Amino acid sequence: MKFAEMTAPAIGRIDKTKTLVVAPIAAVEQHSRHLPVITDTVLVTAVAEGVERNMPGQVLLLPTQWLGASDHHLPFGGTLTASLETYEVMLMEILRPLLHSGFGRVMLLNGHGGNIDPLQVALRRLDREYPGAILTGAAYWDLAASELAACCTGPRTSMGHACELETSMMMALRPELVCTEEILDDPDLTPASVKSIFWARDFGRRTDHGAVGYPSFATAEKGRKMIDAAVAAVSKVSEGILELPIG
Numbered sequence: 001m002k003f004a005e006m007t008a009p010a011i012g013r014i015d016k017t018k019t020l021v022v023a024p025i026a027a028v029e030q031h032s033r034h035l036p037v038i039t040d041t042v043l044v045t046a047v048a049e050g051v052e053r054n055m056p057g058q059v060l061l062l063p064t065q066w067l068g069a070s071d072h073h074l075p076f077g078g079t080l081t082a083s084l085e086t087y088e089v090m091l092m093e094i095l096r097p098l099l100h101s102g103f104g105r106v107m108l109l110n111g112h113g114g115n116i117d118p119l120q121v122a123l124r125r126l127d128r129e130y131p132g133a134i135l136t137g138a139a140y141w142d143l144a145a146s147e148l149a150a151c152c153t154g155p156r157t158s159m160g161h162a163c164e165l166e167t168s169m170m171m172a173l174r175p176e177l178v179c180t181e182e183i184l185d186d187p188d189l190t191p192a193s194v195k196s197i198f199w200a201r202d203f204g205r206r207t208d209h210g211a212v213g214y215p216s217f218a219t220a221e222k223g224r225k226m227i228d229a230a231v232a233a234v235s236k237v238s239e240g241i242l243e244l245p246i247g
Contacts, residue, residue: 001014003061004063016102018242020060020105020241021060021095021098021103021105022061022238023062024048024065025044025108025109026044026065026112026115027080027112027114027115028040028068029080029081030078030079031161031162032182033210034162034167034183038066040111041066044110047109047140048234054231054235062094064111065091067090068081069118070112070114071084071114071202073210075203088121088125091108091118091123092122095108095122095126103133104247105134106133107137107237108123108136108138110139110140111139113161120137123137132246133246134241134244141165147229147233148229151165151168151222151225152222155214156212156213160188160211161203161210162212163211163213163215164217165213167218168219168220169223171218171223172224172227186207186208186211186212187214188206188212
C-alpha cells in the first residue's frame with residue numbers, strides 16, 4: 001500500500017493495528033565526483049518499495065523524505081540540509097498524524113548516515129507521547145550488514161559514502177547518472193588507534209574528494225544483489241515488528 005497513491009477514505013479503512021507504516025528518509029548531498037546528489041534518496045526508495053512489494057497488505061509506504069541532516073557535507077557543495085534540531089522535529093511531525101489516527105507500528109527506514117542520531121532522538125521523544133506504539137528505525141545497510149558485506153570484493157565491506165556499495169546499487173538502478181570516468185577511491189585515513197571512537201569531523205577534514213571507500217570495485221551485477229539483499233533483510237525485520245504486541 002502506497003500512502004501517496006491512496007484516497008483518504010481508503011487509508012481510513014486500513015486495519016491500523018496490523019499495518020506497519022514505513023517512512024523512508026534520505027538526503028540530497030554531495031556524493032563525490034561520480035554519483036548524483038540524489039543517491040541516498042534513490043537507494044532507500046528502491047529498498048522501501050521492494051519491501052512494500054513483498055508485503056503489500058501489511059506495509060503502508062510513505063513518500064520518501066529527501067531532505068536530511070547533511071551539515072557535514074557542506075564543504076564539498078552540492079548539498080541541501082536541515083539542522084539536526086530541525087530534522088529531529090521534522091521526523092516527529094511526519095509520524096505524529098499517523099500515530100494520532102491510530103497506527104501503532106512505524107519504521108523510519110534510513111538511507112543517510114547523518115540522519116541516525118536525530119532519528120533515534122525523535123523516536124525516543126515520540127515514545128513519551130505514544131507509549132503504546134511500536135516506534136522503530138534503522139538504516140537499511142545495518143539491517144543487511146552481513147549480506148551486503150558478502151557482496152563486496154573491495155577492502156571495505158561496510159557502508160561508506162559513494163563507496164563500492166552505493167556505487168554498485170546506483171549502477172544497477174540509475175546507470176545513466178553514474179559518471180564512471182570520475183570514479184576514484186578515497187580510503188579512510190583515520191588512524192587505527194582511534195577508529196573505535198566517534199570523531200565529529202565534516203567531510204572536508206575526513207576525505208580528499210568526498211567519498212569514503214572503494215567505488216572502483218563497483219559493478220551493476222553486485223548492485224542488483226545488494227538491493228535484493230537489503231529488501232530481504234528489511235522485509236524480515238518488518239515481519240518481526242508486525243508480530244510484536246501493541247500496548
